[in-house]
Amino acid sequence: MDPPTSHELLFFSLFSLLILNSAQAICVPRNSAPTWDLSPSPNYPQPPASTPAPETSQPSVSTPASKEIQSDSISSQGNDASVLSVSNPASQSTLQTTPTPPTKSAMSFLSNMVKSVPLLNQNSDPALKKICDSTDYPDVCLSAVVPKLGGKNDLPSVIEMAIKAASEYTKVAVDTATKLASNPGIPPKMASIINDIRDSYSDALDNYNEAMEALQKHDVGTMNSMLSAAITDFSDCDDDLAGQSSPLLEFNGKLRKMTSNCLAIVSLIQQ
Template sequence: MALNNNLKLFYILLFFSSLLLPSHLAQSPGPAPGASLFDEIDAQNPSISLPPSSLEAPSIAPSNEYDLSPSNAPSGDDPDPALEKICESTDYPVLCLSTVAPYLDGETDIQSILDVAIQAGAEFSKYGQETAQKLAGNPANPPQHSSVLSDCRDGFETAAENYGKAADALVEQDRGTVNSMLSAVITYIGDCQDTISTDSPLYSLTEKLTKMTSNCLAISSIIN
């Protein structure tokens, strides 16, 4: 008889204790087989999401204004024969034409052509600086990567400054300074190119600016 009374008391206590359990604990089936802790957290808290593993790199769209590649050579009217002859004396004549022809204002003497080529180089250097700045500002970059891109940004900035000094020296007909400033551009841009991979957006810019600067030096060499 005492055993039966104890069993009844046990079942009564078990019944009331089940009523006191929180409903989500009493009904939760537990995580599905193979489910991770993060899956269970997301299921219970749909407003919480895990942070992305990486951030997208900023989009660097090429600027047509500075697209001085051979594929963007001027079309339509044939280039001025005097300009064509001067560009043929450079290592990259098609690039020379695409750099100078659209911006030449009638004058086709060597100094005027060199002045336009220098101005185009200065503008392209600024575009390279802006591109490097955007890439360096990507928060997903490892610190070492951002440091390299910042150095390239400084290299393009210095190149633009040197182009400006070359333009001033050309006005003074100081060809020695013109050549010195242009040669320094190749050095600064070469330092950047040596530290980046060939698939970097900056690589094609360093390559193009180096060719543009080489053309400027070639044109400078034929000034009497």
């Protein structure tokens, strides 16, 4: 066999190179990842990867319902609050410690007296008006006696009605003092003071009764003594309430004026 020529060797070398390159292109290292496309065939489309829905895409259908629920909740809370406020112990304790205002009978008595003054000044009997003008508080005199006189204007009748009016208003003061002293929230010391004041009012009532009896006997001296004692009783009440705030102070001032008028009218008998 003839030895190969140089052309044959060259051809063989080129052929070997081509074979080696093809083998390297086909062979894939064992541990290397494949580089070809592994996507599924068109007949089996891959579902799109799920992405988190943006917050703005959340439905707002439940918003009105939530508002209604919230509104109902607020409404029910308001109703509950109104119920609780009635039985709130704190509010009850506040009511207990608050001084009791004058009773309805006291307010009605004062209101009627105040409202009647202008009309009484215009329509009063001249003789009656002359009697009341002799007192220190003519308006108080007219408003106290005119509704009770029934057309009478003689001096004994005016004195009697003036004392009766003062006595009735003192009874209203006694009722108010009793309610104040029995208030569960009042301090014991203040309750004791009010009880003493109530006793002074009771003494004044006794003095009025004795003055009425003296009027029937035409005993002017006893009338003066009893009415003066009643004024002292009311002044003692003011001393007991010194530095305090109490509706009883208004009673004391009014009763002193009414009793002072009684004394002034009694003094007309002696003239």
